[in-house]
Amino acid sequence: MAETLLEARAIDKRFGGVQALKDVSLTIRSGEIYGLIGPNGAGKTTLFNVFTGLYPLDGGEVLFCGLPLNLESPHQVAAAGIARTFQNIRLFGNMTALENVMVGRHVRTRAGVFGAMLRTGAERAEEAAIRRRADELLHYVGIADRAGDLARHLSYGDQRRLEIARALATDPKLLALDEPAAGMNATETAALRGLIEGLRRDGLTVLLIEHDVKLVMGLCDRVAVLDYGEKIAEDVPESVRANTKVIEAYLGTSAH
Amino acid sequence: MNMSGREKLGLALIAVALIALPFVLALAGTAWVRITNFAVLFVLLSLGLNIVVGFAGLLDLGYVAFYAVGAYVYALLASPHFGLHLPFWVILPIGAAVACIAGVILGAPTLRLRGDYLAIVTLGFGEIVRIFMNNLSSPVNLTNGPKGINRIDSFRIGPVNFSGSDTIAGLVFSGPIKYYYFLMLVLLAVIVINRRLQDSRIGRAWVAIREDEVAAKASGINTRNIKLLAFAMGASFGGIAGGMFAAMQTFVSPESFVLNESIMILAMVVLGGMGNIWGVIAGAVLLSFVPELLRYTVEPAQMALFGKLLVDPEVLRMLVFGLALVFTMRFRPAGLWPETRHRREMNENRA
Ligand SMILES: Nc1ncnc2c1ncn2[C@@H]1O[C@H](COP(=O)(O)OP(=O)(O)OP(=O)(O)O)[C@@H](O)[C@H]1O
Ligand SMILES: [Mg+2]
Numbered sequence: 001m002a003e004t005l006l007e008a009r010a011i012d013k014r015f016g017g018v019q020a021l022k023d024v025s026l027t028i029r030s031g032e033i034y035g036l037i038g039p040n041g042a043g044k045t046t047l048f049n050v051f052t053g054l055y056p057l058d059g060g061e062v063l064f065c066g067l068p069l070n071l072e073s074p075h076q077v078a079a080a081g082i083a084r085t086f087q088n089i090r091l092f093g094n095m096t097a098l099e100n101v102m103v104g105r106h107v108r109t110r111a112g113v114f115g116a117m118l119r120t121g122a123e124r125a126e127e128a129a130i131r132r133r134a135d136e137l138l139h140y141v142g143i144a145d146r147a148g149d150l151a152r153h154l155s156y157g158d159q160r161r162l163e164i165a166r167a168l169a170t171d172p173k174l175l176a177l178d179e180p181a182a183g184m185n186a187t188e189t190a191a192l193r194g195l196i197e198g199l200r201r202d203g204l205t206v207l208l209i210e211h212d213v214k215l216v217m218g219l220c221d222r223v224a225v226l227d228y229g230e231k232i233a234e235d236v237p238e239s240v241r242a243n244t245k246v247i248e249a250y251l252g253t254s255a256h
Numbered sequence: 257m258n259m260s261g262r263e264k265l266g267l268a269l270i271a272v273a274l275i276a277l278p279f280v281l282a283l284a285g286t287a288w289v290r291i292t293n294f295a296v297l298f299v300l301l302s303l304g305l306n307i308v309v310g311f312a313g314l315l316d317l318g319y320v321a322f323y324a325v326g327a328y329v330y331a332l333l334a335s336p337h338f339g340l341h342l343p344f345w346v347i348l349p350i351g352a353a354v355a356c357i358a359g360v361i362l363g364a365p366t367l368r369l370r371g372d373y374l375a376i377v378t379l380g381f382g383e384i385v386r387i388f389m390n391n392l393s394s395p396v397n398l399t400n401g402p403k404g405i406n407r408i409d410s411f412r413i414g415p416v417n418f419s420g421s422d423t424i425a426g427l428v429f430s431g432p433i434k435y436y437y438f439l440m441l442v443l444l445a446v447i448v449i450n451r452r453l454q455d456s457r458i459g460r461a462w463v464a465i466r467e468d469e470v471a472a473k474a475s476g477i478n479t480r481n482i483k484l485l486a487f488a489m490g491a492s493f494g495g496i497a498g499g500m501f502a503a504m505q506t507f508v509s510p511e512s513f514v515l516n517e518s519i520m521i522l523a524m525v526v527l528g529g530m531g532n533i534w535g536v537i538a539g540a541v542l543l544s545f546v547p548e549l550l551r552y553t554v555e556p557a558q559m560a561l562f563g564k565l566l567v568d569p570e571v572l573r574m575l576v577f578g579l580a581l582v583f584t585m586r587f588r589p590a591g592l593w594p595e596t597r598h599r600r601e602m603n604e605n606r607a
Contacts, residue, residue: 092463111456
């Protein structure tokens with residue numbers, strides 16, 4: 001069995017009276033695609049926000065690569081190797097697609113103000129490397145032809161891809177995707193699926209929130225189900241699909 | 257970056273024009289050289305503020321505080337007030353450093369604030385600095401209070417004193433003309449530095465924070481440090497400009513550093529086009545010169561037309577200023593000359 005990459009232990013998160021996450025524990029193994037599903041408002045995005053340090057948690061802890069993850073500062077989470085995309089796309093709209101990805105390299109590079117002001121050899125070499133890597137990633141996600149366009153001018157599907165490229169630029173060990181197929185048409189979804197499969201082939205671990213059940217069941221090695229902030233199942237897709245609790249949770253909530 | 261022959265020629269022409277400019281202006285009167293020098297000073301200030309407001313998107317309404325810090329550092333270290341007379345090339349870096357520290361001191365408590373709240377706190381900071389300058393005259397007389405500090409040393413490079421005239425090869429280099437050339441050198445350096453920063457890892461991080469702070473954090477940017485860096489860099493530029501201001505005026509007092517000045521500098525940045533260096537320069541030049549032009553033309557024009565003064569130039573100045581801002585916001589909200597990351601990137605990709 002593959003080793004554990006991320007382990008969440010008894011995560012609690014409240015918003016005032018709302019218990020958004022209640023005693024959630026889960027384990028993500030290296031190299032797998034781990035699905036996270038659940039009805040609207042189940043707490044999936046909240047869990048992402050906790051993992052990436054954007055929301056302080058009220059209880060529990062997260063281990064990453066066997067070490068406690070410092071959730072105080074999101075940039076340290078990124079440095080540790082967790083990258084994410086957002087359910088409601090969050091790009092740097094007035095920067096070009098290429099620059100968006102270049103920003104993702106920030107955490108793996110070091111040039112400072114003085115290096116930039118003096119254009120030192122080291123700074124120039126680093127800039128060239130950043131640009132090269134960003135370019136590669138744009139090719140990888142298939143939007144290299146849009147490199148010079150402002151992010152806000154890209155189509156919806158391309159924006160989702162750009163977000164993935166920016167996340168990949170941080171050299172993550174774990175890539176967390178929050179509903180990447182939302183709002184995509186069938187062709188775009190198929191392409192996205194190919195992209196995620198490619199990521200797995202390249203050895204990346206993926207945490208995937210998705211409402212598209214076909215996509216989740218087809219892609220994921222294991223799936224966890226959240227309902228009202230509690231994990232009600234965690235298993236291989238076939239067993240989750242047959243789980244009565246899961247069926248109950250979904251009954252009437254949507255047309256899946 | 258490689259330039260085409262046309263671009264090189266264009267730059268050369270601009271350079272020649274800028275070198276000849278003060279002598280042409282001097283024909284109209286030395287006052288015009290002085291006015292130009294102050295315009296350049298405001299260009300420097302705008303470029304400094306542009307780092308904070310334009311790049312990093314942090315609304316700073318107290319920027320004049322750093323200008324004040326730079327000016328007072330110069331005044332204290334090169335005047336009879338303390339009997340210190342350090343050379344300018346020692347003081348300017350000290351002024352930049354002290355302003356930089358002031359920038360960090362202002363920045364640190366405001367890191368969690370955004371938009372309106374940040375504007376209010378920075379506005380307060382600007383006022384606090386001015387009030388300090390006004391009141392630090394007792395028990396130890398540090399700033400000489402509202403009376404300000406007099407008889408500040410002019411720049412001096414070897415035998416050349418910037419307070420007087422020198423004649424070289426038949427050309428008269430008045431004090432303001434010498435300052436003009438010095439200012440141009442500083443301006444050139446500041447433009448180069450700004451452009452380099454803009455296209456650097458740090459510059460991208462600034463813009464990323466401006467565009468979406470949460471996404472910037474999640475992408476691995478230490479937003480706290482990078483914002484502080486923006487405040488510090490912007491403040492240093494302000495400090496240098498302040499030092500030159502003190503030397504050019506040979507007199508500083510708290511009156512020169514009122515809230516209005518902060519707003520004026522901000523207006524220059526916004527009018528020209530936040531984030532775009534050339535737009536900011538255009539905005540600063542425009543807002544510096546137009547009022548002066550009005551002052552010199554409105555009065556004679558009215559006298560000639562009506563035989564008396566109907567509208568005071570000062571009133572007209574504020575009117576034009578207000579209208580300019582209203583029309584820019586209405587018709588060109590991104591400024592007269594907005595940021596063009598887009599086109600620039602495209603060109604670089606092709607090259
Ligand atoms: N910042 C917040 N402040 C207050 N309540 C919040 C906040 N974020 C989430 N919640 C609440 O926490 C609960 C879980 O929300 P969350 O966004 O995590 O659900 P989700 O599973 O991602 O749903 P969806 O499928 O609609 O994206 C909801 O009741 C939501 O209203
Ligand atoms: Mg969600």
